Amino acid sequence: GALAREAQPFLDTHALILDDPELRGGLIDLIRKGRYRAGAALVAQRDRLIEVFRRMDDAYLRAREDDLAQVIARVLDALEHDGRSEERRMAARLGEILVAENPSPAELASLAERGLCGVMATGGSAYSHAAILARSLHLPMLCSVQDAETVLGDGDLLLLDGEGGFAIAHPAAQDLATLRQWQRAQAARPRVAPVPAAPARTRDHEQVALYANAELPGEIAEARALGAMGVGLYRTELLYLRQSALPGEEEQYAALRGLMLALDGAPATLRTLDLGADKAIGTGLAMPTEANPALGVRGVRHALRHPAILRTQLRAMLRAAQLGPLRILLPMVTVAEEIAAVRAHAAECLAELHAAGVPAPATLPPLGAMVEVPAAALGVRTLLHEADFLAIGSNDLAQYVLAADRNLGTLAGLYDPRHPALLRLIAFVTSAARRAGKPLSICGEIAGDVTALPLLLAVGIRELSMLPARLPAARAVVETAHCAQLRAHLPRLLRAGSRAEIEALLCTLQQP
Ligand code: PEP
Ligand code: MG
Secondary structure, eight states, X not given: OHXXXXXXXXXXXXXXHHHOHHHHHHHHHHHHTSOOOHHHHHHHHHHHHHHHHHTOXXXXXXXHHHHHHHHHHHHHHHHXXXXXXXXHHHOOOTTOEEEEXXXXXXXXXXXXXXTOOEEEESSOOTXXXXXXXXXHTTOXXXXXXXXXXXXXXXXXXXXXXXXXXXXXXXXXXXXXXXXXXXXXXXXXXXXXXXXXXXXXXXXXXXXXXEEEEOXXXXXXXXXXXXXXXXXXXXXXXXXXXXXXXXXXXXXXXXXXXXXXXXXXXXXXXXXXXXXXXGGOTTSSSOOOOOSSGGGSSOTHHHHHHXXXXXXXXXXXXXXXXXXXXXXXXXXXXXXHHHHHHHHHHHHHHHXXXXXXXXXOOSSOXXXXXXXXXXXXXXXXXXXXXXXXXXXXXXXXXXXXXXXXOTXXXXXXXXXXXXXXXXXXXXXXXXXXXXXXXOOEEEXXXXXXXXXXXXXXXXXXXXXXXXXXXXXXXXXXXXXHOOHHHHHHTHHHHHHOOSHHHHHHHHHHHHOO
């Protein structure tokens, strides 16, 4: 009783602080407009108010800083405990399939770690970052299954065939028997012998370099076994999506060291952080709320507005350059100045590492730009003054050229990286890079699309980076192709006015 009486004034003060409109209003703003998580908003608002207290003349009021810190610590503690039970509730059990409208890449990454075995999305498209990540994780995923949520309930049995692109709700005994038969056949398949890492050769002896888009340790091993010459696109977002705090330099370096050692001397192209649009949710970053996030502060735009985050990543990459050949690639470049600005940061980071005696290369590794914004493609000559190499990101280039959101299943009929407008741009960029004598690759999903490969070879692409599992089929297509013959069709390809014409041309190209 006595203790309670003594504690009461403190508790009253704490309750008063919690009710303070300044605190609550700021918190609500951070969460609603700034898209902060509750915990991050509490910390940001606490720091903001503590600054205000510190500037006060009255010593008594200045001391209220401690009360504020205590109250917020208690709320954070309660949040964390509640968060844990929430996490448990969300935890997927082994063998569960997630049915959701549009799961984010961050959700998929964490659910896959907990044993999720498949995803059925009622929205989305195969070109979304979530779908790309699902393929990396070997997580079967179907997109745009419109009535999934009405047909299925929690705990229902669902059979999902990611390769065939279909699902069976409430499967019958016969369906399950067929599945088991398929599983046995898969398990009994002879292991393919590792393919040596070498370029594929066309029938007329042109070399085509095949690289992998890979970031998970298993994927890197798979890429090596399937003959990838290295990693052509290492997306660094995964490390950020998996946790609510930003990864520090050491954590990033440890991940990159794993990559470089697994590559055993083969080259890697490391892309700096490409958060924003559909990849922002679930990270420790407070991303601004934007009406058009695909046209907003993402990729290098975000990096240059948050130099501390960029520099932490650059330092880790520069240190990893001691372990094998690597290049640094910038996403969402629009103008050459962005490359120059990152180069200046990288040069300063390198000087800092040298000054601190941290092992780092003597000079900067090659710094390149993704070509995924139409202005970058059309202005490629200017970009080539600043970039040491280029990588065409056809996934985003297609969405910006066609003004069709890559995540929107309803626009799947319009969104097509094989659209003639896109092929003309790819041809333009490819010939500009060749004239400038700078390396160019393509690393969007089209690079691993065997039906589109003849088009890419015809426009002059000689370096492809794709999902590891697609390497064998791509190699087979390259080996049966004849570049000179394909090139002969280039004028017709560049004149094509519709996708139907491209399809007709592809039929001609595929004739032996
Ligand atoms: C692309 O846009 O084609 C690309 C490779 O980048 P991401 O898919 O990560 O946006
Ligand atoms: Mg992209």
